[in-house]
Amino acid sequence: DTVLTQSPALAVSPGERVSISCRASEGVNSYMHWYQQKPGQQPKLLIYKASNLASGVPARFSGSGSGTDFTLTIDPVEADDTATYFCQQSWNDPRTFGGGTKLELK
Amino acid sequence: QVQLQQSGAELVKPGSSVKISCKASGYTFTSYDMHWIKQQPGNGLEWIGWIYPGNGNTKYNQKFNGKATLTADKSSSTAYMQLSSLTSEDSAVYFCARGNWRFDYWGQGVMVTVSS
Numbered sequence: 001d002t003v004l005t006q007s008p009a010l011a012v013s014p015g016e017r018v019s020i021s022c023r024a025s026e027g028v029n030s031y032m033h034w035y036q037q038k039p040g041q042q043p044k045l046l047i048y049k050a051s052n053l054a055s056g057v058p059a060r061f062s063g064s065g066s067g068t069d070f071t072l073t074i075d076p077v078e079a080d081d082t083a084t085y086f087c088q089q090s091w092n093d094p095r096t097f098g099g100g101t102k103l104e105l106k
Numbered sequence: 107q108v109q110l111q112q113s114g115a116e117l118v119k120p121g122s123s124v125k126i127s128c129k130a131s132g133y134t135f136t137s138y139d140m141h142w143i144k145q146q147p148g149n150g151l152e153w154i155g156w157i158y159p160g161n162g163n164t165k166y167n168q169k170f171n172g173k174a175t176l177t178a179d180k181s182s183s184t185a186y187m188q189l190s191s192l193t194s195e196d197s198a199v200y201f202c203a204r205g206n207w208r209f210d211y212w213g214q215g216v217m218v219t220v221s222s
Binding site for chain 1 (some may be wrong): 149150151152153165167168169186201203207208209210211212214215
């Protein structure tokens with residue numbers, strides 16, 4: 001299975017820029033997607049195919065990368081962005097998710 | 107608007123089976139795959155498999171072969187997942203999610219608790 005590795009946690013101050021990384025154990029082309037999950041809620045699609053903003057998602061969110069290294073950037077961070085962020089690949093079977101990065105605001 | 111409404115929480119006994127549902131609205135049910143995803147408390151997300159309601163084709167994560175069975179009813183725009191031979195390891199929240207290669211809409215999740 002394709003293993004997706006994310007840093008477990010980050011803490012930033014409102015107004016700052018934050019980058020969340022996701023490294024794949026094998027190439028996934030551009031088929032990497034990012035989700036935001038708040039406690040007690042379902043995940044929400046933010047970015048699809050590495051760099052495409054999902055409908056209704058603020059332009060503060062952006063994505064980049066290809067192959068095995070991908071980044072989700074939030075700039076500027078707002079208080080409402082406190083959540084866990086997951087990457088997910090759909091190039092290799094089975095589809096897999098990263099372990100999630102918990103973003104906390106200082 | 108697209109909505110996926112899942113059935114309610116389940117408390118089930120070890121060794122039994124459970125069938126949970128996901129009713130779709132706001133789009134053409136037969137045109138998109140429906141995926142199922144497992145999330146254990148404090149853990150990440152695991153992809154279980156998908157069904158294409160248009161023709162009933164399914165694909166499973168090998169890990170869930172024999173554990174999960176996916177079906178769909180076109181007449182009611184509802185997807186189902188049956189989980190069998192339940193153990194404590196199956197206690198989790200289960201989500202349905204629409205998508206062909208990305209999950210653009212998710213259900214609210216169903217908590218399944220396996221306990222005697």
